[in-house]
Amino acid sequence: MKNRIFVDYGAIAENVRRVAEHSGKGIFAVVKNNAYNLGLAAVTRTLTGCGVNHFAVTLSEDALFIKERFPEAYVLQLNPANGAEARLARERGIALSLGGGEWFREYADALEGIDLHMEINAGMNRFGFSDLREASEVVRSCRDRGLSLKGLYTHFALSEEADLSEHSAQVDLFAAFREALSPLCAFEYVHGENTAAVLLRDRRLSFCNFVRPGIMLFGYSSREPVEWLRPSLFVSAEVIDIRRLRRGERLGYGTSFAAERDMKVATLPMGYGDGLMRARAALPVYVNGSPCAVVGKILMSHTFIEAFDGMKIGDTAEIYGERVKIDALASRGIATNAEQMAALHIGRYAQAENS
């Protein structure tokens, strides 16, 4: 195969052990969007294999997918459920997010027997209760109705920022909600920390008994690079052509590139149609250990790199791996690592290789 996208599930297992050790808390593994595109079935199998039993997904169908394969798994659907999804949640034992008074009043009669996790809005303004009085009323109403309110959580929107002062206020806000609500309900699950917040190890969140990371389980950091995380995604392509460009000659479509000097260019059979972000052109690829600049724009099916003397057709170019970390995109401010992971057409390559 000329292009190779490989997922190292062993690395994911190792990251789980390291995250558990680092946080000292239970892990609610976020496996939304097909486990960050690495394959929901394979990732869930890997995670359950190393003792993770709690999963969070956005969509009802993903929750169902996990429950069908791993009936013992505890699965939380993060997106607000509609009526059909609430029925499904009750039938299949899926926990639901309780993200606002409006939603609660709409569905309260349909929530009996379903584990509920109340979300507090710390400032992201996506979902969650913003008002303590309303949250308290809903907690009381859950109690009066005999509903199974099991969890309290929040999601931090600013834990990836360099300046943590606003994030810090959000931590205090969540702590205040928890302090006020816990006399009304003995929450079995209290969780808030995504990858960046896990890395911050904030002692003020020691009342949380679970962390809720996603990307770090796959070896990537949403803050500074972390040397104890093991990357799980490896992308390479084979050199399929090498040719000379004379000074002034163009390359690819359009007029955006003209060689400033005589040079050699190699072609790789992977482009944005395979999910390689065009912004990826800012980072080199490595052939036989040497960095080669990407030249011109990334095309749908092809990428050009500068060739060195001695490079041969059939040589392997490392696109993401030990030398080019997906995290480098983020540190260069080009894109987030999750964005590149989600874009790659992993299934065509990796699933064949791992099945």
Ligand SMILES: *Cc1c(COP(=O)(O)O)cnc(C)c1O
């Ligand atoms: C995506 C997500 C996470 C995990 O975020 P990472 O930065 O990948 O660790 C946690 N909680 C919620 C609600 C999310 O949407």
